[in-house]
Amino acid sequence: MATALRTLQLFPFVSLAPHPTPIDELSRLRAALGPDCPRLLMKRDDLLSFGQGGNKVRKMQTVAAEARKAGADMLITCGGVQSNHARVTAATGAVLGMRVVLVANGAKPATLTGNARLDALFGAKVRYVPSREDRNTMMATVADEARAQGRRPFIVSLGASTPTGALGFARGVEELVASPHRPTAIIHATSSGGTQAGLIIGCALFGVKTRIIGISADDPSASLSATIAELLGGAALTLGAQPSTLGADAALEVDDTFVGGGYGVPTPESTDALQLVARTEGIVLDPVYTAKAMAGLLARARGGEWRRDDTVLFWHTGGVPGYFA
Numbered sequence: 596m597a598t599a600l601r602t603l604q605l606f607p608f609v610s611l612a613p614h615p616t617p618i619d620e621l622s623r624l625r626a627a628l629g630p631d632c633p634r635l636l637m638k639r640d641d642l643l644s645f646g647q648g649g650n651k652v653r654k655m656q657t658v659a660a661e662a663r664k665a666g667a668d669m670l671i672t673c674g675g676v677q678s679n680h681a682r683v684t685a686a687t688g689a690v691l692g693m694r695v696v697l698v699a700n701g702a703k704p705a706t707l708t709g710n711a712r713l714d715a716l717f718g719a720k721v722r723y724v725p726s727r728e729d730r731n732t733m734m735a736t737v738a739d740e741a742r743a744q745g746r747r748p749f750i751v752s753l754g755a756s757t758p759t760g761a762l763g764f765a766r767g768v769e770e771l772v773a774s775p776h777r778p779t780a781i782i783h784a785t786s787s788g789g790t791q792a793g794l795i796i797g798c799a800l801f802g803v804k805t806r807i808i809g810i811s812a813d814d815p816s817a818s819l820s821a822t823i824a825e826l827l828g829g830a831a832l833t834l835g836a837q838p839s840t841l842g843a844d845a846a847l848e849v850d851d852t853f854v855g856g857g858y859g860v861p862t863p864e865s866t867d868a869l870q871l872v873a874r875t876e877g878i879v880l881d882p883v884y885t886a887k888a889m890a891g892l893l894a895r896a897r898g899g900e901w902r903r904d905d906t907v908l909f910w911h912t913g914g915v916p917g918y919f920a
């Protein structure tokens with residue numbers, strides 16, 4: 596365990612933003628939820644001061660180190676037109692002096708907004724494909740074309756959700772350990788699994804005993820849990836640790852009951868959550884991920900899942916440019 600922790604702390608890392616991010620007390624939101632509401636905290640990764648922030652910055656810090664080690668001079672990744680991960684990859688290419696090509700599923704927007712507008716600002720080129728299923732083939736084609744031109748491309752997996760990316764996120768738990776807070780539960784948005792895997796690894800290695808509840812933005816609980824389990828296994832191999840040391844034998848909590856009509860489709864609960872947090876705390880959530888995760892937190896708090904003296908930490912994973920899409 597001590598060896599695995601040390602390996603994590605020494606893992607190759609490109610610093611893209613200063614840490615730690617703040618942990619804010621949400622006292623007005625708590626008051627709005629009534630006298631039985633637990634203490635509410637928010638870890639402000641939306642405020643990571645690079646590329647408009649968010650969880651992808653944490654994962655990219657280790658993935659960018661991997662790309663550098665591979666001698667890459669170009670990053671290729673994929674996502675939806677409004678992908679936060681694509682936007683952070685674009686910003687990473689800018690700061691590291693690497694060319695970036697993004698493969699986006701969807702139609703080219705007539706006017707670039709939100710993340711898509713930032714992708715262009717950071718200098719990334721975008722190739723559009725009709726559907727999610729076409730992304731990997733197009734990334735391989737772009738990589739082949741680049742190699743034929745003498746470039747050294749590096750393909751960043753969807754969401755940077757690889758064992759390496761998860762280890763980047765895991766390091767963020769050290770910031771929680773350094774704070775006075777010991778939450779009963781951590782709630783966050785989950786989609787490609789790297790953030791939840793990272794939180795599980797980080798909490799296991801830094802000795803934080805808490806529940807980690809991922810609220811899915813799209814996929815069913817069973818498939819997302821399988822992805823997270825695979826990431827935990829891969830991270831264990833990378834660190835040379837037993838999977839159980841990284842929390843892989845604990846029950847995974849992935850809640851898919853707040854997805855509603857699907858990825859990026861707001862629900863009445865997510866719209867209410869977005870407005871309530873904005874109007875009590877002056878904090879902006881994003882409609883695709885964090886508003887649905889907050890809807891999950893609010894429903895659980897209102898349903899009496901926790902006691903008044905419990906502490907629930909919402910890990911704000913960013914995505915705020917998506918609000919302006």
Ligand SMILES: Cc1ncc(COP(=O)(O)O)c(C=O)c1O
Pocket residue numbers: 649650679680754756784785786787788789790791881884885912913914915
């Ligand atoms: C703002 C935001 N929150 C949460 C997530 C989910 O993170 P992960 O893909 O690591 O599960 C994403 C990624 O897609 C995101 O962009």
